[in-house]
Amino acid sequence: MTDKNFVGAGMDDSNQNHALERKRGSGARQVYDLLRDEILDLRLAPGSAIDEVQLATRFGMSRTPIREALVRLAGEGLIETLPNRSTMVSNIDFLGMHAYFDALGLMYRVTTRLAAQHHKAGDLDSIRVHQAEFKAAVEAQDALAMIATNADFHAAIAAAGRNEYYARFFERLLGEGRRMLRLYYQSYDDRLPSRFVDEHEEIIAAIEARDVEAADRLGRAHSEQIEAQIERLLTRHDRLDIVL
Amino acid sequence: MTDKNFVGAGMDDSNQNHALERKRGSGARQVYDLLRDEILDLRLAPGSAIDEVQLATRFGMSRTPIREALVRLAGEGLIETLPNRSTMVSNIDFLGMHAYFDALGLMYRVTTRLAAQHHKAGDLDSIRVHQAEFKAAVEAQDALAMIATNADFHAAIAAAGRNEYYARFFERLLGEGRRMLRLYYQSYDDRLPSRFVDEHEEIIAAIEARDVEAADRLGRAHSEQIEAQIERLLTRHDRLDIVL
DNA sequence: TTCTTCAATCTTGTCGACAAGAAAAATACA
DNA sequence: TGTATTTTTCTTGTCGACAAGATTGAAGAA
Structure with missing residues (x-):
């Protein structure tokens, strides 16, 4: 509840810059791991929107591996993706x-x-x-x-x-x-x-x-x-x- | 690569031809559903290889939605994907x-x-x-x-x-x-x-x-x-x- | 002003193309 | 003849581009 959520565009240099060569098959995995952690540690607030291009620039890669990571996260219910519309971090199901x-x-x-x-x-x-x-x-x-x-x-x-x-x-x-x-x-x-x-x-x-x-x-x-x-x-x- | 689209070299005409217009967001879903059924009904034998391009031509769509479907199937453990190598239908775990x-x-x-x-x-x-x-x-x-x-x-x-x-x-x-x-x-x-x-x-x-x-x-x-x-x-x- | 209609814009879904690894094939060598 | 090495081919992972659908904003009518 008292959570600050900076999802802002490219700001601190902590971990968005990965222009350096990364191994071939590991792009999606990397994005998946990091996003999952950010979601589960509430650094990404529930309900906040997820923008593919923004992530792409942040991670310095194309939208394709980002997309794969998002599909996996959606499969685990951590994000919800409205068809043809925005995808967002799943809300916490208090009722459940x-x-x-x-x-x-x-x-x-x-x-x-x-x-x-x-x-x-x-x-x-x-x-x-x-x-x-x-x-x-x-x-x-x-x-x-x-x-x-x-x-x-x-x-x-x-x-x-x-x-x-x-x-x-x-x-x-x-x-x-x-x-x-x-x-x-x-x-x-x-x-x-x-x-x-x-x-x-x-x-x-x-x-x-x-x-x-x-x-x-x-x-x-x-x-x-x-x-x-x-x-x-x-x-x-x-x-x-x-x-x- | 160049288009290698042999008319007679594929499999039978049962259900691969979907050149007709399909709705925008439904490509991956369609592939997912059908592949899942084929796997679970043992029409796709455990261990058999899965070729993306073949599926792409079969369903009449690009590799991208195929890939999304495969990622989802892999998330459910129905197929196994070796990094950079072939993906195959998961084996049945008799020991388990x-x-x-x-x-x-x-x-x-x-x-x-x-x-x-x-x-x-x-x-x-x-x-x-x-x-x-x-x-x-x-x-x-x-x-x-x-x-x-x-x-x-x-x-x-x-x-x-x-x-x-x-x-x-x-x-x-x-x-x-x-x-x-x-x-x-x-x-x-x-x-x-x-x-x-x-x-x-x-x-x-x-x-x-x-x-x-x-x-x-x-x-x-x-x-x-x-x-x-x-x-x-x-x-x-x-x-x-x-x-x- | 407020509501409706239409155009601009933005995001996603899909596509074709290319490069990197790996498997298969072909060649060289003992 | 059998083995090691190179080359070819094949499949996957990634990319940039484009189109469809949706959202937003502007323009027009009441």
Whole structure:
């Protein structure tokens, strides 16, 4: 809500100038990655228009790779493209927030369960690495880092669960919802209780012990806790902005 | 390059000639829809190469809209594109079959539950229409129609559940897995027991009665039955082709 | 002034052309 | 004869240009 969105034409030199030679197949990928980050970190405000030629000049390439990146982003629902008309950054679906966190919670549970069942040797190392990063982010009170590292943590768990379909869906949820998660974290004033870190530790322990029931219980607790907080957030939110 | 347009050298005249005027924004959509269908109905064999120029001449349009369609298909995992090299129809992931049906079964349960909770006035009508079509397809022993109408039936239930995220994931699973489902149905020799139709009826009844527990139980039964059949299918399959 | 109609402009969708990599073919070499 | 190297060909990735549709702005009528 208190977001400044400079989408202005060519201004700072941070990252628009790429006149230097880039590898052949990587144009669209580069644009895709950067735009995705800008959208998910709310640096591109929801609803703001996206101009292909502007992006083309900004990235110093033709409209074609830009277009490919936009098609991919549209496929993930991050931008919306009116036929023959402007394309814009998708709005955050506040009404679907409950549904979103319901799905997210279910994925927490399912992936944690499966990880407890199917994890193999190196999986726990990977999970622990991400947990350490998450812990550091929480201690540093860096909301963006918390979201990213939390997503990585759970993505690692999902990978250990050995189900590509859940993993892909989960990663997509974690990505697509980064903007909603941003609001969620803001409901804690970006200072996450250390309890969250502890819960992660318990989850790791349950997975390591291959205790499926404990894993499920923890995943469910994690999820229900989020649910409750979202409930608080939504009621508060409904009062603040009467949306449209 | 120069135009190499041999009249007789192409394939048959079934549906490649679209020199007639088409609406402006619909080129890619048209290609996407048709290619998707051809892939999912196994008319395009997994692993077979996809040539952009060939498609361009076949559809009578430039490579640009073809390319957009391919990007979208790749985003859904239906084709795989090696950088700077050929793109090909994705292989069916037999190893992930168990994972696939696990996810599918969970979605059966979740969406049925939610439909029992949240369905509104017109939802049941839509569901019943699709159920009637499914029944007709089963009686006609038309496997492709069974897959399509079954997908529509469950998609309608998912829509009644009022959770966009589950619905999208579910639809994606049902679409993406049409090829696997084809095999699954073939394990019944494309003659589905009428019990499947009856199960659908029970599901409808549970939803209408808003009996969440019954809905969940039925969804679970549906899912477990699939699971069992897949188990039989897989063991039989593992014995027949030693993959690779 | 306000509403309608038409022209200017802007953005997107599509096209043909060209260059870069890679695969296939042809040649040289042991 | 078999292998390494060069050349040819083929496919993809990128580009600039143009047309269609939509938006905006101006001009005209009430």
